[in-house]
Amino acid sequence: EVEIAIKVVVVGNGAVGKSSMIQRYCKGIFTKDYKKTIGVDFLERQIEVNNEEVRLMLWDTAGQEEFDAITKAYYRGAQACVLAFSVVDRDSFEAIESWKRKVEAEVGEISMVIVQNKIDMIDEALIQPEEAEALAKKLRLRFYNTSVKENINVDEVFRYLTEKYLEK
Ligand code: GDP
Ligand code: MG
Numbered sequence: 397e398v399e400i401a402i403k404v405v406v407v408g409n410g411a412v413g414k415s416s417m418i419q420r421y422c423k424g425i426f427t428k429d430y431k432k433t434i435g436v437d438f439l440e441r442q443i444e445v446n447n448e449e450v451r452l453m454l455w456d457t458a459g460q461e462e463f464d465a466i467t468k469a470y471y472r473g474a475q476a477c478v479l480a481f482s483v484v485d486r487d488s489f490e491a492i493e494s495w496k497r498k499v500e501a502e503v504g505e506i507s508m509v510i511v512q513n514k515i516d517m518i519d520e521a522l523i524q525p526e527e528a529e530a531l532a533k534k535l536r537l538r539f540y541n542t543s544v545k546e547n548i549n550v551d552e553v554f555r556y557l558t559e560k561y562l563e564k
Pocket of ligand 1: 409410411412413414415416417427428513514515516517542543544545546
């Protein structure tokens with residue numbers, strides 16, 4: 397029986413892999429041509445952490461992040477947040493602090509994690525490893541390298557966020 401449900405928002409610039417990450421984690425699939433509109437506000441997955449059944453509700457944006465039009469309803473009640481950027485998109489890396497501020501302006505301080513996605517494209521990286529580490533250190537957040545495509549570290553990100561949330 398599930399007693400704990402956590403609303404997780406996944407934010408970051410367009411095309412960094414947010415929708416793909418949610419789909420990967422909740423449905424176990426990766427498609428190259430992921431349709432922007434999944435028709436629902438969130439997908440969910442249940443996991444066991446510290447002998448507790450936890451339901452994670454992962455909220456997706458329908459592409460509104462591209463024109464800065466994410467509604468308050470998206471953030472409302474969020475208890476955890478993934479700040480995502482892509483290793484092959486410099487702007488997305490530079491936008492992380494501003495995404496953090498946006499989330500905190502709406503819901504205050506919640507459990508957060510920084511994710512650098514598309515690590516399978518490391519040969520074309522536009523961000524140095526030290527830069528990403530420095531940002532994580534500055535913002536005092538845990539940092540994960542993921543590849544949604546190769547299914548690297550995706551489970552770990554959400555497990556960590558859940559543990560962090562339960563600690564509070
Ligand atoms: P969103 O705009 O942040 O929701 O990004 P999407 O999930 O729509 O992904 C944008 C594009 O990046 C799509 O073509 C995905 O297939 C691709 N993508 C997502 N994650 C990865 C990854 O880990 N590696 C690679 N190579 N491509 C990815
Ligand atoms: Mg998307």
